[in-house]
Amino acid sequence: MRDLGVGFRYLLKGQRWVARHGKQYGFGLLPGLITLVLYVAALLVLGLWGADFVGWATPFADDWSSPWLGLFRGLLTALLFALGLLLSVITFTAVTLLIGQPFYESLSEKVDRDVSPDGTAPESDLPLWRELWISGRDSLRIVVRALLWAVLLFALGFVPFLGQTVVPVIGFMVTGFFLTEELAAVALQRRGVELRARLALLRGRKTLVWGFGTPLGLAFLVPFVAVFLMPGAVAGATLMARDLLGEETREDGGAETPEAPPRPSPSIGRNGH
Structure with missing residues (x-):
């Protein structure tokens, strides 16, 4: 259970890091703002025309008598909007990271250089278009997994007592796991760690992952909070990725320091070894 606290501390450390690096924080806000506008528009459409769709x-x-017709379609409309809201929470990070790939790659590299004992950061040798393709492909795979969990938990939500107690807790833990995977992927993909290897790393430290991702998932339920926490979440996930891979990290990292020139460093290959 100690890892729960360690994971939460990484989340706080990431927020402190971006607070000390205002320029990086400002750039990191842009992708979240763009994604927020798109999601708000989609939810507004769902709210305005959801009843018509149902x-x-x-x-x-159509031939049901009152009040059963209204109750039935009203319940379905509410469930449809709730499902849309859940999907927006699950997919917000993936879409934001895809839109902001260059921003978050740069932020993650600067975190690595800041906390690395020799001031270096692992660098990808792939072109940007290839990085975007891999990121989009892996994000889609994660979203599909998350959707399967969402459908299962949505169905279990109708089970009396279990659906109102255990299922919401499991839902937030699942959301936290997938949020953490998406955020840590920025640093791990740069090191050549493929999706299957990333999932294996995270499953090996589930309590660490839940300590980081579950509070973040809860915070993301509050409107606009996700936008302001995203840069710090990427920074914190980078620090956590170093822990998962056993990389040495300076405890005093986080203060403004001159940037060292990039230099190649040992990394895990694309096959995850």
């Missing part, structure tokens, strides 16, 4: 999708209920 009516179109349930023609078999």
Whole structure:
């Protein structure tokens, strides 16, 4: 259980790091703001026309008497919006990271150089288009996994007592795990660690992952909070990635220091070894 506290401390350390590096924080806000506008627009569309969609999708209920027709379609409309909200929380990080790939890659590299004993950071030897392709492909795979969990938990939510107690807790833990994977992928992908190897690393330290990702997932439920926490979350996930890989980290990292010129360093290959 000690890892729960360690994971949460990495989340706080990341927020402190961006607080000391205002320029990096400012650039890191832009992708989140763009994603937020897109998601708010999508949720508004769902809120305005969700009832019409439910009516179109349930023609078999047109002849139902009142109040059953209204109750049935009202419940489905509320469930549809709740599912859309859940999916927005699950996918927000993936979409933001994809839009802001160059921003967050730069931020993560600077964190690595700041806390590395020799002032260096692992660098990817792939072109930007290839990095974007890998990031988008892996994000899609993670989103599919998250959607499968979301559908399962959504169905279990109708089970009396279990659906109101255990299922929400499991839901936040699952959300926290996938959020952490997406955020840590920025640093781990730069080191050549593929998706399967990343998942294996995270599963080996589940309590660390939950300590980092679950509080973040809860915070992301508050409107606009995700935008302001994203840069620090990427910084904290970079620090956690170093821990997962056993890399040495300076405890006094985080103060403004002159940037050292990039230099190649040993990294895990694309096959995860």
